Amino acid sequence: MSNVHLAGIGLACALGDDLRSSIESLRRGGVPPTSVAGADGIAWPVHLLEARGGDWTQRLRDTVREVAAQTGDWAERTAPLFVASSSLDIGFMEHEQQEKRLGGDLQDFACIVAESLDWKGPVFTVSTACTSALNALLAAADLIRAGETDEALVIGAEMGNRFTVAGFGAMQLLSPDGARPFGQGRNGLVLGEAVAALRLGSRPARWQLAGGANVVDGRNPSGTEASAVHAMCRGALAQGGLHPEDIDLIKVQAAGSPVNDAIEAEALKQVFEPLPPLVSLKPSLGHTLGASGAAELALLIGCIEGGAWPSVDYPLDASLGIALCEEAPRRLRNVLLNFAGFGGGHASLVLKDTSP
Incomplete structure (x- = not known):
């Protein structure tokens, strides 16, 4: 079976319209969220992509093209393309007649993405709420390991729409002021927009996708x-041939939920003894829902390679018994990234970092 490596990375998020500018923005302290109004004057903070000209579909096309270009040249464009999203074309419907969709099929959103790239290969839609992009990565990696393809492109995309913001607000899941993962007085999450592209291949590169797991509870x-957190961590470790003590850093799911953050913290302590360093990226780019698996992976690699690190500018909840690291660990061979979502x-x- 072939090993799977990251051959290219692209990102556009609230921090910047490419990975380099995002890292520079993070180094300067990041970008505050923007207030997005819902119904009856109610508003919530959201980490928005930079404003662009054109209608919703044109903005999607332009952003996808620019982000995919960051992963390198795709001469033939016949590899499998995986498009991951939670909101899909809701933004399109929001700006058109209420009954109008892109065409009426779940695959419509992925087709727009593929057409914007003039993609010739097979195209797959992955929409499993906030685990969408991570599951797309796992599916693409399986194809490469099995020898079905030499490379694949995964795109995670969450474009602007007020419907998603209002829905989360109606469920009282949003913070009115800011996300504080594992924080004292945390009061909800802050959403974010992002488009990320990850090029996977069988040729050796610095970063290897060593193992993964998807658990639904x-x-x-x-x-x-908690039991699902145990299972996903142990499943990913098992596929990678690793033990808990081999992990040097965990990118946590924690988004600022009073309850879910506490459950995750306790579950991690039950799997890892002692806990490795933890890092949270959602205060920097927001919770990008279906794109988060790709966007947070891209940003984390950018942080490691670019020498920047997200600051923790709020007090942590002492009752959780955990800490968030404020600089990259000196030893950083194996990194575990965790995601969770609705359903x-x-x-x-x-x-895995395979560099000497």
Whole structure:
């Protein structure tokens, strides 16, 4: 079976319209969220992409093209393309007649993405709420490991729409002022827009996708389940041939939820003893929902390679018994990235640094 490596990375998020500018923005302290109004004058902070000209579809096309170009030249464009999103074309419908869709099929959004790239290969839609992009990565990696393809492109995309913001607000899941993962007095999450592209291949490169797992536990459709956190971490470690003590850093799911953050913190302590360093990226780019698996992976690699690191500018909840690191660990061979979402989805990825 072939090993799977990251051959190229692209990102556009609230921090910047490419990975380099995003890292420079993070080094300067980041970008504050923007207030987005819902109904009846109610507003919530959201980490927005830079404003562009054109209608919603044109903005999607332009952003996808620019982000995909950051992953390198795709001469033939016949490899599999995986498009991951939670909101899909809701933004399009919001700006058009209420009954109008792109065409009426779940694949429509992915087709727009593929057409913007003039993609010739097979195109797949992955929409599993906030684990969408991570599951797309796992599916693409399986194809490469099995020898079905030499490379694949994964795109995670969450474009602007007020419907998603209002929906999360109606469920009282949004913070009115800012996300504070594992923080004292945390009061909800802050959403974000992002488009990220990850080029996977069988040729050796610095970063290897060593293992992964997807676990669905629907007992709490909108929350984190401790047993599922155990299972996803252990499943990813097992596929990578690793043990808990081999992990040098965990990118946590924590988004600022009073309950879910506490469940995740306790579950991680039950799997890892002692806990490795932890890092949270959601205060920097927001919770980008279906794109988060790709966007946070891209940003984390940018932080490691670019020498920048997200600051923690709020007090942590001492009752959780955890800490967030404020600089990259000196030893950083194996990284675990965790994601969770609506419907009971829990997904983990082990990223291995193969450099000497």
